[in-house]
Amino acid sequence: MALTSFALGLGAATSNGATEHTCVGADCVGPSAVAAAAAAAPARITPSGVGAVRLRRTYMSLRRAGSLGKLITGCELGGPRTRSATLRAPLSGHVDLTLRSPRRVATILVRGGATARGIGIGATSARVRRAFPGAKIDHRGDAVLGLTIVRVPRGAGGRLEFGVDTKTKRVTLIGIPRIPVCD
Numbered sequence: 001m002a003l004t005s006f007a008l009g010l011g012a013a014t015s016n017g018a019t020e021h022t023c024v025g026a027d028c029v030g031p032s033a034v035a036a037a038a039a040a041a042p043a044r045i046t047p048s049g050v051g052a053v054r055l056r057r058t059y060m061s062l063r064r065a066g067s068l069g070k071l072i073t074g075c076e077l078g079g080p081r082t083r084s085a086t087l088r089a090p091l092s093g094h095v096d097l098t099l100r101s102p103r104r105v106a107t108i109l110v111r112g113g114a115t116a117r118g119i120g121i122g123a124t125s126a127r128v129r130r131a132f133p134g135a136k137i138d139h140r141g142d143a144v145l146g147l148t149i150v151r152v153p154r155g156a157g158g159r160l161e162f163g164v165d166t167k168t169k170r171v172t173l174i175g176i177p178r179i180p181v182c183d
Contacts (some may be wrong), residue, residue, distance in 0.1 A: 047158025
């Protein structure tokens with residue numbers, strides 16, 4: 001074990017449990033740098049969720065896992081029982097929950113910290129169309145929301161929506177399976 005990790009330049013545990021730092025050639029890599037690099041990678045967005053947050057999982061299971069924040073009041077247009085919860089770091093955004101108990105994730109809105117096929121916040125609509133060739137562009141929200149919705153149907157890579165700002169022409173929101181709108 002120690003020989004293998006030294007060969008990779010990752011260091012090895014000593015007899016007292018401390019980890020040694022080693023360098024191979026010009027590349028110096030400590031175990032903390034390897035862990036930081038793995039943690040810095042953005043979460044993966046799929047049609048079923050983002051990172052550990054999946055559609056239809058219960059709020060309590062995700063809260064215990066540290067993926068969601070406190071339960072907060074959701075969209076007032078949905079009625080008095082609507083609830084949402086914020087995504088915890090490294091993700092940014094929120095989830096909308098079902099009305100019945102146990103509350104389950106109904107939609108996920110990502111504002112940062114994750115990518116779908118390399119497309120994240122700040123990407124252009126052209127990059128979205130290249131990554132998802134079957135995506136459909138909907139301009140109905142341009143005037144009211146200031147967003148062009150790029151819908152990815154199930155057959156073209158999953159039920160996702162990208163919100164592209166009409167002024168900057170960049171992705172500002174990613175919704176799984178859709179971008180929830182509450183005006």
